[in-house]
Amino acid sequence: MTFTPLVTERLVLRPFTEDDAEDFALRRSDPDTAAYQAWRVPYSVERALALIQDVARKDGPTPGGWYQLDVERRADGMTVGDVAVYLHEHGHTAEIGYTLHTWARRKGYATEAAAALIEHLITVHGVHRIEASTHPQNIRSIRVLERLGFQQEGVKREAYWVEDEVSDDAFFGLLARDWQARGEALAV
Template identity: 75%
Template structure:
């Protein structure tokens, strides 16, 4: 069965298609976007197509593979970025990532999109643990993870390679039960607030 798009108040997360390749390549070619990532700029449309075609082979997160979703604004259909998930071989742990266009940052899109993805991973895929890793200096990404409830779990020293350059890797984790508890607390607070 095909992966059904995930919808939030402002966004739609849908599987990539080949029509997304130019936008995806442009986003990954932005030097600021690529600064803490595992690719070099410029990022070619051919590379983008290869990622998209790999993701198209799967109808959702499957063990041992990355699955990418395009993130669009509901209001106008414009792509703001993408989210990705890697499901570990045993299926109990997922790693997530997110990338936004520079113009789409500081609007809460990454938090909103990642929340929808985590909901899906916990409620539908049934994962026990969600992980994320980023460069220790990537303050914006760390802020998103903190808002989502991820906990810092340490630094892997000189563990992240991009070609011949190595850097530290900051690790974060979130358990499904922690996510459910956060949602329950938020729902209770919302229900108790005056209309």
Template identity: 75%
Template sequence: MYGYCVAVAFAPIDTARLVLRPFSEEDAEDFAARRSDPETAMYQAWRVPYSVEKALAVIKESEHHDGPVPGHWFQLDVQRRADGRTVGDVAVYLHEHGHTAEIGYTLHSWARRKGYATEASIALIDYLVEVTGVHRVEAATHPDNTRSIAVLTRLGFAAEGIKREAFWVEDDVSDDAIFGLLAREWRAHRTTLEA
């Protein structure tokens, strides 16, 4: 199928244990605290501490859109259904024409190694492929970020190479490991995953 991505308003997505929903301003303090954790920020594009003001700016940018739109990041809060506690967030960036999306995920340190990143990413990729019509999903991470690479591998992403000294955070540069997943590959792999 060739064509442009269809803009669809984003409604919260329920999974077995999680709810993915658009951010609200009430999420700013939790978002800033998560991004201020040095271990969380180690392989990310921000410096610590991460202010509530910065968090509010990210949230307000996402609030301008009803869902992912080309040329903008769209952030989603990820909460546990059982108690409503935020475990982290997922984000999507649609490239021009909406054929390709980049995803990312960030969890609180206490929420890691419980399968939340995988579960939330499955729901997000399902949405991107089946609702918006994305043809290709990408992800990038530091080559030493073994936990994130394990999640991407579990999701069926293929390692596509290393962009040398391509990722900048202020004056620091590092390599960037690139991963890709085509919609047809996702549909074939999706049957092997438990949602």
């Protein structure tokens, strides 16, 4: 079974294709984008292609591994970024992440894309808890998580390593019942 793209008002979250490798590498090579991430710049097209080919072997999120989706605008098919999900072994907990091009930020795309992914994880995969982590100074990402209903659960001091650099790591959690109650409140 192939992953069916998730469609929102403005976006389509779809499986990557090899044609996405150059854009993916460009996004990950941007120093501002990489500032709070686990990769160093530059990010090669070959590395992007290897990641895309690895993800393409999967039909969607599966326990024990990361799965990434390209996020494109419906209006013009332009990629604005990507979202990722790690489904834990038991399948009850997932971790999400999102990365946008610098020009695509502050337009609500990260919130819209992450909301679609959260809804999919809860309704299709039966996920009970969704987690996210970010650098405590990544205020924009923290604001996205707060808009989605995540609660900050703590900060691990000097717990996140990228090569030889260490930083703090802020943890956030969202329960399925809180997500569903939020949706019901918005529908009223």
